[in-house]
Amino acid sequence: MIICDHCKGNGYVKIRFEAEQAIDQCKVCDSQGHLDENKHYNQAWSGGVSDKLDNFYWGPPLDPESFKNYKIYPK
Numbered sequence: 001m002i003i004c005d006h007c008k009g010n011g012y013v014k015i016r017f018e019a020e021q022a023i024d025q026c027k028v029c030d031s032q033g034h035l036d037e038n039k040h041y042n043q044a045w046s047g048g049v050s051d052k053l054d055n056f057y058w059g060p061p062l063d064p065e066s067f068k069n070y071k072i073y074p075k
């Protein structure tokens with residue numbers, strides 16, 4: 001089982017909007033907190049020395065530890 005990197009396994013994300021803080025359901029894992037290895041997700045990471053996200057990948061969830069600035073997006 002792969003923990004959802006977007007919500008860190010919580011199933012929701014905290015959104016900060018000016019002074020307000022809101023809770024939103026995680027749309028990457030559908031509030032499950034984990035990812036389906038058989039599903040495909042939009043993912044991106046930085047490949048070079050800059051922090052620019054310049055690598056994009058559509059496929060099964062990757063290991064966030066292996067990629068710089070790893071991001072996973074809702075479908």
Ligand SMILES: [Zn+2]
Nearest residue numbers: 004007026029
């Ligand atoms: Zn999630």
